[in-house]
Each structure stands twice: as structure tokens, then as C-alpha cells.
Amino acid sequence: MRRNGKHSASGEVGGKRSEPQRASLYCEITDRIIADLERGSVPWVKPWGAAKAGLGLPKNAATGRFYSGINILILWGAVIERGYAGQNWLTFRQALSLGGAVRKGEHGTTIVHADRFIPKNEKERAKAEDTEPQAIPFLKRFTVFNVAQCDGLPAHLYSQPEPLPERQIIPQAEALVRASGADIRIGGDRAFYMPSGDFVQLPPQPAFFDQINYYRTCFHELGHWTGHPSRLARDFSGIFGSKAYAREELVAEITAAFTCSTLGIEPTVRHADYIASWLEVLREDNRAIFRAASLASKAADFLLGFQADAESNSPEGIAA
Structure with missing residues (x-):
């Protein structure tokens, strides 16, 4: 609650696939979160209900870096929906690089990375007018897999820390x-x-x-x-x-x-x-x-x- 005087009250990715995503990707993720809220299920708390995954932020198992922003909510949602036991994630190629492989038939989880690009005509306009070009924001789409969807990975990637009392x-x-x-x-x-x-x-x-x-x-x-x-x-x-x-x-x-x-x-x-x-x-x-x-x-x-x-x-x- 905040009082105002009147009332109190990047995903870490390793794949190369990327293409500009229009409003559809924003809508897809937002609609999913709206549906959760309408059902009374809040995305940033529901992973700690029936799911058995340990507390903490989702992490890329290859780099050790934690995901941030909207990707945390996306991956937490996948944990509860599919009942994964842990918060470690990998791209398809990262699983191979670690000596493992994604099991056949497994479906990945889409995460996003915000980026910007400057169209050619904008560069030309800015040059002609001697101004700074305006970059257009867009999303890159990547697919990651929970380590529970992989076989042959190093054993420590599957282990989960015991929750503290x-x-x-x-x-x-x-x-x-x-x-x-x-x-x-x-x-x-x-x-x-x-x-x-x-x-x-x-x-x-x-x-x-x-x-x-x-x-x-x-x-x-x-x-x-x-x-x-x-x-x-x-x-x-x-x-x-x-x-x-x-x-x-x-x-x-x-x-x-x-x-x-x-x-x-x-x-x-x-x-x-x-x-x-x-x-x-x-x-x-x-x-x-x-x-x-x-x-x-x-x-x-x-x-x-x-x-x-x-x-x-x-x-x-x-x-x-």
C-alpha cells in the first residue's frame, strides 16, 4: 500500500532463432495472465501452491544466470502447469552442450527478450535531418526446456536445495x-x-x-x-x-x-x-x-x- 495524501492504501537464452514479434506475442502472454487473474489465480504466487518446485527464481542451468522480468512469470507458470520439480531451464542446444538431450516429444516454453532495431528509412531520415534515429522495440521469441524434460544431464542440475526452516x-x-x-x-x-x-x-x-x-x-x-x-x-x-x-x-x-x-x-x-x-x-x-x-x-x-x-x-x- 502507498499513501499519497488522499488515501492509504531477458531471458537468458542460448538459441539463435529470433524474429520481430508484433502485438500478438504481447497479447498472448497478457491474455494468459488476465485469464489467471480472472480465475483468482495470481501468477506470481501460484507456483508455490500445488507445485513441488523449490522456491527461488528460474535460472538458466548452463550459464547460472537468473531470468528476469516477464520471463519469471512465464516460467513460474510453466512450473505449476506441468508440475516440474525444479527451476532450472535450458535451450535445446544448451542441453546438447552439457551432454544431455531434450526427450523426444517434449514441448518447450516460450520466453522473450526485448530488443530494438532501426529501420533503414529511419536511418536515412535521421541522417538527412541530422537527428538521432528512433529505434523500434520488438520481442525475440526463444524456446527453453525444464531440466525435467531432459535426459543425460549432469546430476547436479536435477538436484534441488532443501527449503530452509x-x-x-x-x-x-x-x-x-x-x-x-x-x-x-x-x-x-x-x-x-x-x-x-x-x-x-x-x-x-x-x-x-x-x-x-x-x-x-x-x-x-x-x-x-x-x-x-x-x-x-x-x-x-x-x-x-x-x-x-x-x-x-x-x-x-x-x-x-x-x-x-x-x-x-x-x-x-x-x-x-x-x-x-x-x-x-x-x-x-x-x-x-x-x-x-x-x-x-x-x-x-x-x-x-x-x-x-x-x-x-x-x-x-x-x-x-
Whole structure:
């Protein structure tokens, strides 16, 4: 929740196939997420329901790099839909390069990578007018496979880390919150971020039925905090009930999901009452979820960037 004075409230790919994708690819992915929301299934929390996959962000098993933005939501969706046991993914060629192979008959999952190109006539126009050419954004489409769809890969790619018990997760979460240096004020019965004062307000921990919910809520509000002009400078101009407000709430929700899952905390919906407004934004703009997921990745990376400080300031050290 964000208070505004009136109310409180790349995929890592290895394939070479790429071609410009028009609105159809934006529509395809957005329509899928809209359908999930309409059914009451929120894409950034559903992988931790019936699925047995370990918490965390999806990762390219060949490079070790984590996917970001919309690709996280796409791959989380594939995990729950197909019941994969892990979050490691590979292109067809990467599986071969690691000594394995995708099993015959397996269907991959489409992920995307945003890119830009400058048409020839735009280059000519810019040259003639002595101005900068305007690049046109487009999506590259790639196919990846979960390691569960492959045979013959090194054994460690199939193994999944054991989930940490809550007694170990909470100290890590608390250390990260403190390392952020955010002005967090405890008191009252509302949770919100106040942009004008640049502080987060949270109820005391005993007000939460489960202690872990304090940190889920805290990371949602810290998601807003990252958007301050001195940090990632997002748009806070929207008043409660506006589309700009809904877009920022969507960013904060997904930021909390990305941050929580990285720490081993199961994401939950902190503000389910905003789902109707999110649907309105997504139906109106088929690129809105792409922007929200991209901004959420940047915000989660900003927060998780304090992990090194959190670990060094811990008397016992915190495992990465």
C-alpha cells in the first residue's frame, strides 16, 4: 500500500532463432495472465501452491544466470502447469552442450527478450535531418526446456536445495530489511509507504497472525520505497483509484514476490483487493505486465543488492 495524501492504501537464452514479434506475442502472454487473474489465480504466487518446485527464481542451468522480468512469470507458470520439480531451464542446444538431450516429444516454453532495431528509412531520415534515429522495440521469441524434460544431464542440475526452516529465513529477512537503511516506523494498524516523507509504516510484528507475514508486508512496502526519486525514480503521481496508482501497486506486489521467493519465503497476495484494478490496466494495455515485471525485477535487484551488507553485519553470518 502507498499513501499519497488522499488515501492509504531477458531471458537468458542460448538459441539463435529470433524474429520481430508484433502485438500478438504481447497479447498472448497478457491474455494468459488476465485469464489467471480472472480465475483468482495470481501468477506470481501460484507456483508455490500445488507445485513441488523449490522456491527461488528460474535460472538458466548452463550459464547460472537468473531470468528476469516477464520471463519469471512465464516460467513460474510453466512450473505449476506441468508440475516440474525444479527451476532450472535450458535451450535445446544448451542441453546438447552439457551432454544431455531434450526427450523426444517434449514441448518447450516460450520466453522473450526485448530488443530494438532501426529501420533503414529511419536511418536515412535521421541522417538527412541530422537527428538521432528512433529505434523500434520488438520481442525475440526463444524456446527453453525444464531440466525435467531432459535426459543425460549432469546430476547436479536435477538436484534441488532443501527449503530452509522459517527460524532461519526470518533472521535473513530481518538482516536484509535493516541493511536497506530504509526509515521503517513501527506502530498503528496500517502498512503503507509515504513518498513525501520517504518512510515505511508497519504495524508491530505481534499484530500479524504469522510472523513471516510481517516480512511479506514489509517487502511489499519496500518495493514502493525503491521507487523514490533518489533510488529508481518511478511514477508516484497517481492518486488512489487511478491507473497510475494500480500500476505502482502491481510493481510492488511483484517486487515482493521476487524478493520473498529469493529468500525462501512463499509469496502471497498482500493486496488482493487491487486485482480488479490490475485487470483493468492489463486489458487496456497489453504491454503493462511486461513493464511491471521489468520494473519489479529492477526493484527486487535493488533490495537484494543489500544482501552483502546484511551478511557482513550478521554476527553469525548468513548463508547466501
